[in-house]
Amino acid sequence: MGFSFEKLSVYKRAVDFAGKIYKITKDFPANEIYGITSQIRRASISVPSNIAEGSGRYHKKDFVQFLRIARSSIYECIPLLEIALKENYIKKSIFDELTTECNELSMMVNGLIRSLKADKS
Incomplete structure (x- = not known):
């Protein structure tokens, strides 16, 4: 790890989240490759990026x-x-897991924002 952001737990968690999205979307229908598959993959990799x-x-x-x-x-x-x-591309358990992950990631990002705004140095 050569960059400071790689030490951030929120960054690591975001990379893991994007990996999970890529994994589940491999099973999405082929006709969705330019639709929901592409959209959710791009959104998920936008987070750590x-x-x-x-x-x-x-x-x-x-x-x-x-x-x-x-x-x-x-x-x-x-x-x-x-x-x-x-559309039955994912099971309810996967949906619940990933939306919980989204909520936790969002809280982590919010925490980092608050920390940066509070630090006056």
Whole structure:
């Protein structure tokens, strides 16, 4: 691990979340490859990507903005998971696990935002 963001637990958790999304979407129907499969994959990888990119910014307010984008990408995954559930692409247990993961990730991102905003250095 050579970059500071790689030490952040929220970054590690976001990478794991994206991996889970990639794993479950492998079983989605082929006709969804340019639909929900692509959309939820892009949303999920946006989370760790924005955490990483934001950490490389010089100003904390820029990092906070990238964290807000990461949080929005987490929220974007929720309706996509709901649609996947309604279309029977995923089981209820997977839906519950991943929406819980989204909630926990969101809280972690919010915590980092609060921490950065409180740190006046």
